[in-house]
Every structure is written in C-alpha cells, then in structure tokens.
Amino acid sequence: MNVTVPANGTSVPFFVRGITASTADPGVRITARWKRLPIGPLTTVGNVDLMVRIRKSAVNLNTGERNRLLSALAVLNNQGLGRFADFRDMHVAASNLEAHGRPGFLPWHRAYLLDLERELQAIDRSVALPYWRFDQPGPALFTPDFFGQGNNNNPVVLSPANPLLFWRTDGVTGIVRQPNFNVNSAPPGVLTQAQTLALGTAFAAFRTMEGNPHAQAHVSFSGFLQAISQAARDPLFFLLHCNVDRLWAAWQKANNRYDVAVPAAFDTPVPPNPPNRIGHNLGDTMWPWNGVVTPPRPAVAPGGPLAASACVAAPGNTPRVRNCFDYQGSLATANNLGFSYDDIPL
Amino acid sequence: MKKKTAKPAEKAPAKKTPRKTAATPAAVDPTPVALQAYAGTVGIRDSIGIMSDQGQGVPARLQAIRTVQAASFGDPDFDALRGDYFAALRKLSDDPAVDVRQEALGILAREGDPFAEKALMAGLLDAKKALVPAGDALHYLSYNLHAGVQNLARSIFDSSQDQDSRQQALRLMSTDPASTKTILKTLSDKGETPAMRQLSAAALHALDPKAMQTFATKAVLDENEHSDVVTACLTAMNHFGDEKAITGNTALKQRIESLRQKSPAKIKQIAKKLGVKYGF
Numbered sequence: 001m002n003v004t005v006p007a008n009g010t011s012v013p014f015f016v017r018g019i020t021a022s023t024a025d026p027g028v029r030i031t032a033r034w035k036r037l038p039i040g041p042l043t044t045v046g047n048v049d050l051m052v053r054i055r056k057s058a059v060n061l062n063t064g065e066r067n068r069l070l071s072a073l074a075v076l077n078n079q080g081l082g083r084f085a086d087f088r089d090m091h092v093a094a095s096n097l098e099a100h101g102r103p104g105f106l107p108w109h110r111a112y113l114l115d116l117e118r119e120l121q122a123i124d125r126s127v128a129l130p131y132w133r134f135d136q137p138g139p140a141l142f143t144p145d146f147f148g149q150g151n152n153n154n155p156v157v158l159s160p161a162n163p164l165l166f167w168r169t170d171g172v173t174g175i176v177r178q179p180n181f182n183v184n185s186a187p188p189g190v191l192t193q194a195q196t197l198a199l200g201t202a203f204a205a206f207r208t209m210e211g212n213p214h215a216q217a218h219v220s221f222s223g224f225l226q227a228i229s230q231a232a233r234d235p236l237f238f239l240l241h242c243n244v245d246r247l248w249a250a251w252q253k254a255n256n257r258y259d260v261a262v263p264a265a266f267d268t269p270v271p272p273n274p275p276n277r278i279g280h281n282l283g284d285t286m287w288p289w290n291g292v293v294t295p296p297r298p299a300v301a302p303g304g305p306l307a308a309s310a311c312v313a314a315p316g317n318t319p320r321v322r323n324c325f326d327y328q329g330s331l332a333t334a335n336n337l338g339f340s341y342d343d344i345p346l
Numbered sequence: 347m348k349k350k351t352a353k354p355a356e357k358a359p360a361k362k363t364p365r366k367t368a369a370t371p372a373a374v375d376p377t378p379v380a381l382q383a384y385a386g387t388v389g390i391r392d393s394i395g396i397m398s399d400q401g402q403g404v405p406a407r408l409q410a411i412r413t414v415q416a417a418s419f420g421d422p423d424f425d426a427l428r429g430d431y432f433a434a435l436r437k438l439s440d441d442p443a444v445d446v447r448q449e450a451l452g453i454l455a456r457e458g459d460p461f462a463e464k465a466l467m468a469g470l471l472d473a474k475k476a477l478v479p480a481g482d483a484l485h486y487l488s489y490n491l492h493a494g495v496q497n498l499a500r501s502i503f504d505s506s507q508d509q510d511s512r513q514q515a516l517r518l519m520s521t522d523p524a525s526t527k528t529i530l531k532t533l534s535d536k537g538e539t540p541a542m543r544q545l546s547a548a549a550l551h552a553l554d555p556k557a558m559q560t561f562a563t564k565a566v567l568d569e570n571e572h573s574d575v576v577t578a579c580l581t582a583m584n585h586f587g588d589e590k591a592i593t594g595n596t597a598l599k600q601r602i603e604s605l606r607q608k609s610p611a612k613i614k615q616i617a618k619k620l621g622v623k624y625g626f
Contacts, residue, residue, distance in 0.1 A: 025390055032621070044503045071585060074585050075585060077584070079551055079555070079586070080552060093457075096420075100419060100420035101420030101421070101422060102420075105420065123439075143483060152510075153448075153452075153481065153482050153485040153486075153510070154481075154485070154513055154514065155513075155517065155545070157541075158544075159577075159612070160540075160544055160574045160575070160577035160578035160581060160612070161578075161580075161581055161612045161616055162581070163576050163584075163585045163617065165547070165548055165578060165580055165581060166547075166548045166551050166581075166582065166585070166586070167546060167548075168520075168548070168552050170487050170491070171491060171520075171521040172491070172517055172518070172520065173517055173520045173545065173548045173549050173552055174517055174545070174548070176485070176488075179407075180412070187403060210419065210420050211416065211417070211419070211420070211421060212416070214419065215416035215417070215418075215420070215421075216416055216418035218416065218419055219412040219415045219416045219419075222449070222452055224456075225458040226453065226456065227415075227418070227453065227457060228418065228419060229456065229457060229458075230456050230489060343590070
C-alpha cells in the first residue's frame with residue numbers, strides 16, 4: 001500500500017487491515033521514501049517495524065510484548081495514583097448489578113476491557129490486551145517475570161525487574177493471588193472452550209457461562225480474584241476477562257450473532273415480561289461511561305467517558321449495550337471496535 | 347486524563363419500548379433465567395451444608411465454599427442465600443480445620459465483614475484469641491483498611507521475628523506516612539532479606555517517590571549492593587524516575603553505562619532500557 005504525504009510535514013493518518021491477523025512481532029514494515037517531483041530517484045529515508053495489534057494468548061507473547069504490557073500496566077497503575085484507580089473503582093460491590101448476573105454481563109465487560117486497552121495503548125501503542133486461556137495449562141503466566149508466582153497469603157513473588165513490583169491498589173502495595181490448583185495444569189472444574197461454546201446457540205443459554213467457566217475461573221484462586229469487590233485489584237483479572245470476551249467472540253462467530261436484530265443474539269424479555277434491569281437492555285447506556293449516578297445506578301461514576309480510539313469511532317464515549325456486538329464491523333464498518341483475537345477469523 | 351462525572355439523571359434510552367421509572371413495579375429487576383452453569387449440580391444451599399459439616403473431608407468442604415463463592419458472581423439464586431452463607435462462614439472462623447478456617451476468614455475479610463475484622467483485630471491484640479497466625483490476620487485486614495490496624499502493624503513489624511508477619515505488616519505500613527522512616531531504614535538495611543527490601547522499595551515508592559529515587563541512585567552507585575535491590579531500583583528509575591535528576595547526575599550515568607557493559611543479565615537489560623529512555 002502506498003500513501004503519498006505532503007512535503008510540508010503535515011501528517012496523513014492511514015490504517016492497514018488484513019483478512020487474517022498477523023501475530024508476528026514486528027509484523028509490518030513502514031518504509032518512508034522520498035522523490036523529487038516531477039522526476040527524480042526514489043530514495044528510502046527510513047523504516048519502522050510495527051506489530052499489528054491483536055489480542056493473543058498471554059503464553060504466546062514474546063519477551064518484548066510481555067515486557068511492554070507489564071510496563072504499560074505499571075505506568076497506568078503508577079503506584080496506585082494513576083488512571084488504573086478508575087478501573088479498579090468501576091468493578092466494586094456497588095456496581096455489581098451494572099455488570100453481573102444479567103444479560104449485560106458480556107457487553108459491559110467488553111466495553112470495560114476496551115476502555116482499559118485503549119488507555120494502555122495511550123501509554124504504548126503497540127500493546128494489545130492478551131487473554132488467559134483458563135481451560136489450558138499456562139505455567140508461563142504464573143512466574144516472577146510475568147504475573148507473579150503464588151506465595152500463600154503473601155503478595156505474589158515478582159522479579160525485581162518486573163515493574164508490577166510497584167503495583168498498588170486501595171493504598172496497599174502488592175498483588176495477592178494464590179492458585180488453588182497446580183499451575184502446570186488448567187484449573188479443575190472450569191468448562192473447556194468446546195463445552196462453553198456448546199452451552200447453546202441462543203444468548204440466553206450462552207450467557208450462563210458467567211457461572212462456569214467465568215466464576216469458576218475466578219474462584220480457582222484465593223486472593224483478590226476470588227471476590228467481585230476485590231477482583232479488579234489484580235491485573236490478571238483483565239486477562240481472565242479477555243478470555244471470557246474471546247469466548248463470546250468465538251460463540252458469535254460460530255453462530256453468526258453479531259446482529260442485535262436477531263433475537264438469539266441477545267436476551268431480551270418478550271412482552272408482557274418486563275425489560276431487563278436498566279443497563280442490561282440493548283438500548284441502555286452503560287454505567288459508568290454514561291456518568292449517571294442516580295438510583296438504581298451507583299452513587300459515583302469513576303473514570304468518565306470511554307476512551308477514544310485513533311482508529312475507530314465506535315462504540316462512542318457513552319456506549320450502549322447494542323454497540324458491543326458487531327465488534328469487527330462485520331455488519332457495518334462504523335461498528336468496528338478496533339480489536340480482534342488471534343484465533344477468531346474475521 | 348479522564349474526570350469523574352456526575353450527571354443528575356438518566357436519560358431515557360433511545361428505543362421504541364417504553365420504559366417505566368424506578369418507582370413503578372415494572373422497573374423492578376425481573377428474575378433472570380435460571381443459570382444452571384453457576385452452581386453445577388450441587389445447589390447453593392447444599393453446598394452451605396457441606397462446608398459447615400465437620401464430618402466431611404477438608405477438600406470437599408473447601409470445594410463447597412468455592413462453589414458458593416462462585417455463585418456470588420451473579421448467580422440469581424445467591425442473593426437470597428447470602429445471609430445464610432455469611433453466617434456459615436462466620437461459624438467456620440474457629441473451625442478445627444485450619445484450611446477451612448483460613449478460607450472462610452479470607453472471604454469474610456475481602457467482603458469487609460465486621461465480625462471477621464473484629465475477631466482478627468482481637469487476635470492481634472491478644473495472641474490467646476488469635477484465629478490465625480499474625481501474618482495471616484494482617485493479610486486479611488489489608489483487604490479493607492480501617493483505623494487502628496496500621497499502629498498494630500508497626501508494632502508487629504518492630505517486635506516479630508517471623509518474616510511472613512513482618513512482610514504483611516510492612517504492606518500495611520505502606521499506607522501510613524508515619525512509617526516512611528522505618529521503611530527507608532528497612533530498605534537500606536543490607537541485613538534484611540532481598541524480598542523484604544524489595545517490598546520496602548515498593549512501599550517507599552508509594553509513600554515518598556522522591557525518597558525512593560534518592561535511595562535508588564545511592565543503591566545503583568553502591569558496587570556492594572545486592573543485585574536484586576539494584577535491579578528493583580533500576581526498574582523504579584526506568585518507570586517512575588525523574589528524567590532531570592537522572593540525566594543530570596554524571597556519576598549515575600557512568601555507573602549505568604558500566605552496568606550496560608558488565609553486570610548480570612537482568613541488570614544489563616534494564617540498564618540498556620534506561621540508556622535508551624534517557625538518551626545516554
């Protein structure tokens with residue numbers, strides 16, 4: 001692809017999108033060439049190698065990708081003083097009903113992850129949120145150089161070179177997480193991907209995955225992850241939920257459930273049944289991005305509007321539930337949320 | 347940077363279906379569909395029974411607790427049994443099986459349960475009343491900080507020989523500006539374990555980032571400093587360092603340059619990153 005840029009230095013944004021994702025790092029080379037018009041030799045003046053951002057399995061990240069992710073997380077946390085505090089405060093007991101136990105569980109968490117990922121990308125634009133395949137062994141994840149090694153009731157053991165060493169939430173230093181399983185295998189009792197995708201072809205059946213594998217994966221640990229009110233204090237939480245979101249994406253792909261006009265794509269009560277709780281209907285805006293702090297919403301809305309993307313306009317800064325389905329813009333380009341998974345084709 | 351917003355009232359969603367207000371019965375949350383994937387084949391109530399039954403094996407009881415805890419993640423049946431679950435957990439706080447006791451206290455503490463917090467504080471004040479070792483009690487109390495615990499933490503840190511208790515105490519002290527001096531002293535003490543000193547580095551960074559950067563400079567320049575402490579200090583400089591202070595310190599720049607050439611692999615790697623970041 002060739003892009004002509006003006007000689008006065010004005011920026012020209014461009015985006016490259018493929019049919020299948022490149023998982024290489026770097027996977028794309030941008031070459032700047034200069035030519036004096038109308039004729040003159042074409043001279044290469046520089047190259048930049050980039051990675052195409054894609055959500056990968058965390059155990060497949062190379063060292064550079066891993067370190068950039070950890071650095072971005074540490075900077076976002078900034079000893080508990082950074083923007084991460086908003087993300088921690090979005091997922092607390094008071095916001096439980098906004099995000100859990102109802103049809104909006106999956107859309108809400110999709111927006112939540114996207115917001116976090118965009119903030120990470122504002123720190124390091126090469127970062128994409130990876131996922132933790134909780135139905136597969138992932139020992140590389142639970143090491144001092146990555147998300148830390150369990151240490152009973154003490155904070156996880158981290159390498160002194162790991163910037164998560166300075167992780168701090170709610171004023172307290174450290175990440176508390178002790179696996180209740182052997183990390184050389186997958187946590188027992190957690191539904192496999194195949195079992196999850198077989199829960200049903202209608203969203204009402206599929207969303208029972210909030211219990212298993214989602215909640216089962218949470219309670220595979222003692223520590224922050226084991227309770228809704230504390231879970232977001234652990235950065236692994238976002239990788240766990242990235243896998244939950246990936247499972248939804250895989251289910252959407254398998255059953256063609258991108259179009260909210262298709263009843264089986266969501267769980268909308270049929271009249272005369274009452275609608276879902278507010279925040280869980282397709283047309284509802286979602287807290288906290290809508291800033292609404294009157295009952296039945298929580299009394300505060302941390303973080304403000306959802307972070308914008310340099311690449312796509314969706315889902316907007318005040319997303320509605322319906323904005324979270326066509327995440328790859330399969331139905332309309334304008335719906336594209338600007339993320340993709342390495343093992344789910346477009 | 348985003349700002350917290352507070353809109354006064356919710357706008358009606360742009361949809362055709364009319365929505366009733368919160369004051370009307372229709373706005374009451376309907377019972378969600380039965381989510382059979384939550385508690386599996388064992389119901390929540392049955393699991394509460396198993397976890398409380400000392401005749402059951404410890405693994406079965408722990409599994410039962412985790413089954414109910416999983417249900418707390420949005421299971422529509424959980425709310426009605428929440429009171430029973432917490433009452434059962436409180437009874438388990440002095441269970442003869444230590445694993446069950448710890449699991450129960452951990453869950454209660456994460457939820458900020460006043461009964462558990464009071465019992466844990468009482469155990470720290472009087473060892474005869476302790477339900478769990480002091481380190482575990484401090485750990486549980488760190489989930490939801492409240493008055494008095496930091497003073498206790500300082501006292502335990504100064505008097506205890508148990509490294510777990512001291513580490514947990516130090517975590518709690520990292521929330522207390524009055525502990526800054528003690529934390530700096532611990533970080534500087536080469537007689538402390540590297541793990542304790544790393545934790546002190548994180549704690550000091552949280553309480554007084556400038557003091558941490560000053561210490562980091564000193565530690566990096568100290569050729570006899572433990573490599574883990576030097577690595578942690580370089581990590582702090584790389585992510586949170588003051589560019590002006592680092593680039594303006596000739597001795598520090600020279601030292602980092604020498605670490606880039608000759609040092610253990612991890613130090614060399616961070617020293618290289620620092621060189622790239624700060625341009626030397």
